[in-house]
Amino acid sequence: MKKTGNRIAKRTGKIGRFGLCALIILLLVFGIAGCRFSEGNKNTNEDKGMNEVVNAEDMHKEEVGETVLTEAPEGENRDSGDIQSIIEYGSNILVAAHYPTYGKDNIDTISKDFITKYIENLKRELAEDPYYDEDFDYELNIDFKTYNAPNNLVSVIFNITENSSSLAHPIVEVETKVYDLSNDLEIELSDIMDGDYLVHISQLCENYFRTDDYYKDNIDLSIFEEGIYPSEENYRNFLFQEDRLVIVFDKYQLFSGNFGMPSVELAYTELADYIKPELQKFFIPEEGLLAEEEVIEEPITDIIFPKREIDSAKPMIALTFDDGPNKETTGPILDILREYNSVATFFVLGNRVSIYADFLRQMLEEGNEIGNHSYNHKELTKLSLPELKEQIMDTQEAVITHTGYEPKLMRPTYGSYNDKVKSEIDMPLILWSIDTLDWKSRDANKVADHVLANVKDGDIILMHDIFASTAEATQLLVPKLIDMGFQLVTVSELYESKGEKLESGNAYHSPRK
Ligand code: ZN
DSSP states (O other), X not given: OOOOTHHHHHHHHHHHHHHHHHHHHHHHSTTTSOOOOOTTTTTSSHHHHHHHHHHHXXXXXXXXXXXXXXXXXXXXXXXXXXXXXXXXXXXXXEEEEEEEEOSOHHHHHHHHHHHHHHHHHHHHHXXXXXXOOTTSOEEEEEEEEEEEETTTEEEEEEEEEEEETTOSSOEEEEEEEEEETTTTEEOOHHHHBOSSHHHHHHHHHHHHHHHOTTTGGGOOHHHHHHHHSSOTTTTOOEEEOSSEEEEEOOTTTSXXXXXXXXXXXXXXXXXGGGBOGGGXXXXXXXXXXXXXXXXXXXXOOXXXXXXXXXXXXXXXXXXXXXXXXXXXXXXXXXXXXXXXXXXXEEEEOHHHHTTTHHXXXXXXXXXXXXXXXXXXXXXXXGSOHHHHHHHHHHHHHHHHHHHSOOOOOBOOGGGOOOHHHHHHSSSOEEOOSEEOOHHHHOOHHHHHHHHHHHOOTTOEEEEETTOHHHHXXXXXXXXXXXXXXXXXXXXXXXXXXXXXOOOTTOXXXXXXX
């Protein structure tokens, strides 16, 4: 099993920096920074919140986003396995953490434990931090990529971002895991390689940095020699890919911080002497067997959008579902909508689109609307402009690639936005007029009762299609709302029927006058 004990030490080492930054920024901008509307409490102080968000944003503009995520190139694959998410709203610690599952008990638990422990550790550290201030806005985002490798291995790289209104730079780090899907086990380098493999890998990496134009003149031996030394700890982040091993180094491990997290790609042919004899046939195919892989473009189904009849004179509302699609819960929601000839709007996360593309096509074929809810649920107000664009465009591209449909609406994560978010996103921002707090109660009856007690013509209702309780609540709600005389329409249909135009640069809660 892989050693991860350094995690705690590493995280504990960070807290001093965390606290110090917190103190400095606290002194500088006491009373200005750090506000947001969470999806839980946004209706309370919107206008006040807006100004504060703008100020905090200006403060960060220059610095956020310098840190470059390590993106091991090529071979990204999200087509195997499922995606699970832990998304927490409603406090000053925002969490959106995603991890893959493969229906394998051991490795699914390893991923889940890694994610949940990371979240718990962050919360514990914040609670113990003498400079912790609940007026600051903290955010943890964990997303991942996966790569298929020989012999039914899959490599996972978790990209972890910790952000705070008290920090000038977000803290970015990675953690890798390699799983053997056939045997439901986590893999170490020593499971694949033997002999002096670490010395060999270390030499190849050292050689790479000493000759690469970008790195060679920036080697500070006092840091570099320790970081490149062939120890398990130094080489604990690695990815097996189709034809190569990728070593990922920590920020500051070899170079100063502005070099981010360097990675080195080593072809299996360079490592051949150190790959275990019985595994050679998987990693080093005989000459000629490594045929160019044919890229098959997934055909886009020509979706026939159903023509829907809406009576503008009758009352109507828009149910909206965020953070999905989700394997277990989106299906039942679509089923009950279809049964009652009704539709909703699904604000999807880009990192789920390729995995659950079938749900997206079904949504459109049945007359539902798909909106954009960012790629991996980062808080948009904290992002640099390039990161903001990436969150939006990666999701647009994913939806277009898999459905041919281009989303026209944006729902900002955590309901949080500012002038920059409004002006840079080329879509209207859609908020809501009824917040079911479904994420908090996880109680189908409470969610349904709250809607039924408050619903009026023109309402936009916020729910999340990642909870079983919300799917159940929808099954209760749809027949009752129809009985009450409401038409269940998409957000775009709602505004069109009410004769109000949706324009980018604006935020909308309800077309009700
Ligand atoms: Zn959300």
